[in-house]
Amino acid sequence: MMVNMKQSSPPVELSGKDFLTLTDYSYSELSYLIELAHDLKKKQKSGEVFHPLQGKTLGMIFEKSSTRTRVSFETGIYQLGGMGTFLSTNDLQLGRGERVADTAKVLSGYLDGIMIRTYSQAMVKELAANASIPVINGLTDVYHPCQVLADLQTIEEVKGGLKGVKLAFIGDGNNMANSLVLGAAIMGMHISVAAPEGYLPDTAITKKAAKIAAASGAKIEITTDPLHAAEKADIIYTDVWASMGQENESTAREQAFKDFQVNNELLALAKEDVTFLHCLPAHRGEEVSADVIDGKHSVVFQQAENRLHVQKALMTALMG
Structure with missing residues (x-):
């Protein structure tokens, strides 16, 4: 757009x-x-x-x-x-x-x-x-506010607007999840973040987002069920399981996130025209399967x- x-x-x-x-x-x-x-x-x-x-x-x-x-x-x-x-x-x-x-x-x-x-x-x-x-x-x-600005631009290009669009973020409740929750709340989008217990987004940030959402009409949901989050989603988004500085946690995180991979089975729960986003770099075979990130629903390089x-x-x- x-x-x-x-x-x-x-x-x-x-x-x-x-x-x-x-x-x-x-x-x-x-x-x-x-x-x-x-x-x-x-x-x-x-x-x-x-x-x-x-x-x-x-x-x-x-x-x-x-x-x-x-x-x-x-x-x-x-x-x-x-x-x-x-x-x-x-x-x-x-x-x-x-x-x-x-x-x-x-x-x-x-x-x-x-x-x-x-x-x-x-x-x-x-x-x-x-x-x-x-x-x-x-x-x-x-x-990571600059990345979310790029995400919002990409969603507008692909979906034609932001209000009422449902974004499902599947993975670590990290800086990306924190900023996406705030961006969705401000812009009137619906967002469902699915992460394992112990890896959920910052509580103070999600509370702030909920207050903003009450005025914008956005819906904010935090869950531990990735299948529920993906239901009827317009956008499915993920990020690496271990961010920079967390390399020593990689083994523990791989175990905690093993049911949170974005793959074609998860995509099938979303809308037929679902769009896949990833802020990159990506680890194919971990947080996302290769056939998703390199498939027809992916716009990760347009996003980048x-x-x-x-x-x-x-x-x-x-x-x-």
């Missing part, structure tokens, strides 16, 4: 705003960012040159390594006319004990925006509190590409 942005403008001034969690933004603000992402994708596909960030620089702090986050942000800022600079925590004085607040103030004098991909949400909040430039959360152990377009939308809105 492509939207003509010539008819649209930000619901409020977004320039200079941080993007730390989805709840920092209203329904209308998130809708605007998704519409802008559609438009920027259309521009890029048609070869149109669009440089709203000419001469601007994004600093990209990585404590956690990444394929999609680094390449999409670095490519995105370049396509918008600016440049990105990669900042490993091993190369920064943060790695030698400099205060996050001091780093934030120093970088604010050099850059026009910061993207950070790290473990601690508290670190991201401290960075934003002390920076005078926009800070974008590229991932923490609690939230949309990371580029939503992050360009974020940078355009926040740094422009």
Whole structure:
């Protein structure tokens, strides 16, 4: 679904705003960012040159390594006319004990925006509190809001809208589950998260999502039954069972999640035109069977590409 942005403008001034969690933004603000992402994708596909960030620089702090986050942000800022600079925590004085607040103030004098991909949400909040430039959360152990923006864009493209769409998330109640629950609540989608006991999404986050859902008309369900969650789903979504930093838990998690694989038997419980999503990287034969992720219902590479377009939308809105 492509939207003509010539008819649209930000619901409020977004320039200079941080993007730390989805709840920092209203329904209308998130809708605007998704519409802008559609438009920027259309521009890029048609070869149109669009440089709203000419001469601007994004600093990209990585404590956690990444394929999609680094390449999409670095490519995105370049396509918008600016440049990105990669900042490993091993190369920064943060790695030698400099205060996050001091780093934030120093970088604010050099850059026009910061993207950070790290473990601690508290670190991201401290960075934003002390920076005078926009800070974008590229991932923490609690939230992954940039990925959910790309997911929402993808669902709009495939399903034509968001309200009333049912998404079933099958697997670990991790940062993806937390952010998808919030994104669904804000946008009026229905979501059912199925995870084993001990691996459910964050309780405080699901309570917050339930309050938002009461106003938006969304339905939020947390269950330990993957078959129930998948029933009549428009979207089935999964993620790896052991995220970065949890490698020592892999054996225990494989046992806990053995009944939570997304396969054709599970897909058969969903709607006939169900769409499969995965934020990648994927482990075929573990959280998803190869015939699902490589099959006709899967749009995981379209979803991955949309990371580029939503992050360009974020940078355009926040740094422009």
